[in-house]
Amino acid sequence: MSTSKTYPQPMEQALYKVLSSLQPNTEALAQESIEVAEGHMNKAQLLALTVGAANCTAVIGRAGGKSDGILAPRVHRNVEVxxxxxxxxxxxxxxxxxxxxxxxxxxxxxxxxxxxxxxxxxxxxxxxxxxxxxxxxxxxxxxxxxxxxxxxxxxxxxxxxxxxxxxxxxxxxxxxxxxxxxxxxxxxxxxxxxxxxxxxxxxxxxxxxxxxxxxxxDMPTTKGGRWVFEAEDECNKPHNQEAIRLILALQLEIWREKQKLPTSANNNGRLRRIAHYEGQINELRKELTHFLDFSSFVNVHVLGLKYFRDMYRTMPRSIFNTSILNKRDTGGENKYYPDLNEQLHYYDAVDYSYVDKFDFGTRAFNDCRKDADIDNAQALTLGGDYGASFNCLHVAQRHSRFAKGNLTGKDMVRHLKSFYAPSPAKISSVTEAFCDYYEYWHRKEVHYVYDQTAVGKDGKSDLTYADEVIKVLKRRGWKIRQIYIGEVPGHMTRYLGWGVALREADDRFAIQRFNRENTKYTFEAMADAEAKEGRNGFEKDKADEKNREIPQHQTTHLTDACDTVFYYLTISKPQLTHLLPAIV
The missing domain is CATH 3.40.50.300 (P-loop containing nucleotide triphosphate hydrolases)
Incomplete structure (x- = not known):
């Protein structure tokens, strides 16, 4: 059944109470040389195990015990039977x-x-x-x-x-x-x-x-992930609801019969009934779809209340609602990037000829040698967002529709990687991280795109933010082409540009693709970014940037760095700025 609200409450509560209080016969098990270890299962895990449907989809908040408490027991069950x-x-x-x-x-x-x-x-x-x-x-x-x-x-x-x-x-x-x-x-x-x-x-x-x-x-937050709710629709069909109700009733009867086994002299009839019930459960489980929907609070006994207080204090409210409370994001009208779709705009590009050289768990893959999407024939384009509390850089390359390896038939911007560091780290530290990551890239050539926000200072140095970036790049042996674009394009201008590029309705604007592993936080921040009416009209809502308790990579900083690179490669460089006001 899809949520705890739709379960037959008395039966579910009775069975949950039974399952939560079961105590193994440790003396009998010890005689068989079986060691008993105490464990804990939360309500979602118990329901997944008890119903045991052939097909189960569990949408559960962050740290809800999905992998270790639902997937691992199911693998164990599969291997066993x-x-x-x-x-x-x-x-x-x-x-x-x-x-x-x-x-x-x-x-x-x-x-x-x-x-x-x-x-x-x-x-x-x-x-x-x-x-x-x-x-x-x-x-x-x-x-x-x-x-x-x-x-x-x-x-x-x-x-x-x-x-x-x-x-x-x-x-x-x-x-x-x-x-x-x-x-x-x-x-x-x-x-x-x-x-x-x-x-x-x-x-x-x-x-x-x-x-x-x-x-x-955990809860899907974009259109491309909403297919998981197809399981909920299937689960809520009357025949599946009835099958789940019967499974729970039979499980309760099996428990009651097993409770009487140690006190009965002759258990043959009782054992036959248990086997019969188990056979009925097996038949009911066949082709059954079960859907579970729980917030992270289902695992509060393990996580403790402090975890939730910390998450509430440090997470943007939209992320807390979806990731912790498991609330559904209806998306849409107030999004700054409403056309962003991970099914369309994400891509994967891992060089597995490199990754496969290493045994599982022996190393982290944290440099460009694992990337299969870098065009060695051109420079990297780099842009940033700067400030006292957070600094970040974004890397991309533009590919002609005629370029080798571009099979889309359209000009394309590939967003390759994002780097960031919170205070007290400065933009120089982020630039060092960029250089470390691309240490093994032989070309070492970058087009550094920056606007008027980069010519400011953090008050701790005589150098501007742009000077800091350039200084580190030169010291690390990079060839740099500096591209100053002046004033930041307005919120509405960027919104229109992103809209036409992401919708892919006009071939004059390059399509956008994001490396799933390397730009995950940027993509998620874009998906969460909201729009509002400000003093100067339509704006990106950047209120969370002022809340220092929220991890700043979850706010709009990374999106601003991405905007800079996007606008240069997609709008300014190909000289399409004049087209934006005409776009509806």
Whole structure:
């Protein structure tokens, strides 16, 4: 069921009370040499586990225990009931899987008693000393797989990402899990990933978990992520609601029967009833869609109230509402960049020939050698936003529609990377970070675009902000072309320019593309940026920049740096400024 409000309340409350208070028979388990460890599951995790629908989508606030409390137990369940099966851990990018999804998933494995290199193996085959039977569809190479032990067998979880379609080629799997699914491209999911969830019906076709999907995410904030609510529509259909109600009722009956087992002399009839109920639950779970919608407060027992007070104090209100309270962002009318769409404007460009040289967890990928989108035939274009409390730089390149590798048929601006540092760091520190990141780029040539805000000073130096940037670049061996553009274009002018470029309705304006991994915070800040009526008419709302308790990379600073580079490469340089007033 989609929210706690639509559950049959008395039954849910009764079952939740039962599940929350269950105590294992530690003496009996000790006699069987089974170690008991205490753990905690929140309400969302318990419902996902108890209902156990074939298909589950959980939209839960930040730090709500999605990966370790929902995905990890589901993987454990899949491996347990489908020995030697194969599944998929799906991510938008391979870097996302390695850096964010897998660490949280492994934490969940450890809570369940798994130990790395004993119970699961990352991107390598299981140790031969365990003599495990490999999956029925075992990969020839372990490079993109995790092997998970179940007794004397092993299941495989394939690592599949949408920026690396070759990772799913030729696969035939039994189950799919995914985290941060609001960033997935729905078309690719339907055309590339879901079709490989097939086969093995003769082995596992009787199980509800077979060919199931379990997806988790926090609240989508842009149009491209709203496909996740399709699961809510499906869940709310009467037959699915009734199936969930019956599953909860049967689970309660099973618990009641199990409570009587230790006190009865003859349990044959009771065991048959339990097996019958479990069989009914399995049938009800087949093809069932379950949708969970909870705020981060579902995990308050783990996080503590201080966490929420801190988040409320330090987050912009719009981000707190979506990321913590799980409120839906209806988007639209008061956005400064209303046409921004991650499905269209994001791209992925990771050089996996470089990334694959390293074992998982052995290093962070924090320099340009991992990037596959830099045009070595031209300089980087650099712009910034400056101040006493926050400084940032934005990097992009413009590509002709005729350029090699540009398959769009249109002129294009690629937004490659953003850098920032809060106070007390100065713009010189941000420039050093830029130089460090591009240390291995042989060309070392930059077009530095700056406006009148860059010729001010921070009061601590005789140099202007622009002078600070240029000084560091020269010292680090960069060739610099300085481009002073004078007064910052007005809010309405930039708004109109972004609108026509993002809508891609006029071929005279270059289309815009953002590197997903490298410009994440800039893109999110643009998606959150709002417009208002100010003293001079239509303006970008920059009120959060004055709130020093809010992390400033979540405000509009990064968007201003991006505006500078965008306007120069898309409007000024190609001399299209005269067209903007005529755009409706």
């Amino acid at each position: 489908m020995p030697r099966s194969s599944g998929v851990a799906l991510g938008t990018t391979y870097i996302q899987l390695l850096d964010r999804t897998l660490p949280a998933l492994f934490q969940g494995f450890q809570r369940l008693g798994y130990e790395r290199d004993r119970d699961f193996w990352v991107r390598r085959f299981p140790d031969p000393k365990y003599k495990l039977q490999l999956p029925f569809n075992a990969p020839l190479s372990p490079e993109h797989s995790i092997f998970i032990r179940n007794g004397n067998t092993a299941a495989a979880m394939r690592l599949v990402s949408q920026d690396r379609p070759g990772t799913s080629n030729g696969l035939s799997v039994d189950w799919i899990i995914g985290d941060e699914v609001k960033f997935l491209n729905k078309k690719k999911l339907d055309e590339e990933t879901r079709p490989i969830n097939r086969g093995n019906k003769e082995r596992f076709g009787h199980l509800a978990e077979h060919h199931g999907e379990v997806f988790t995410t």
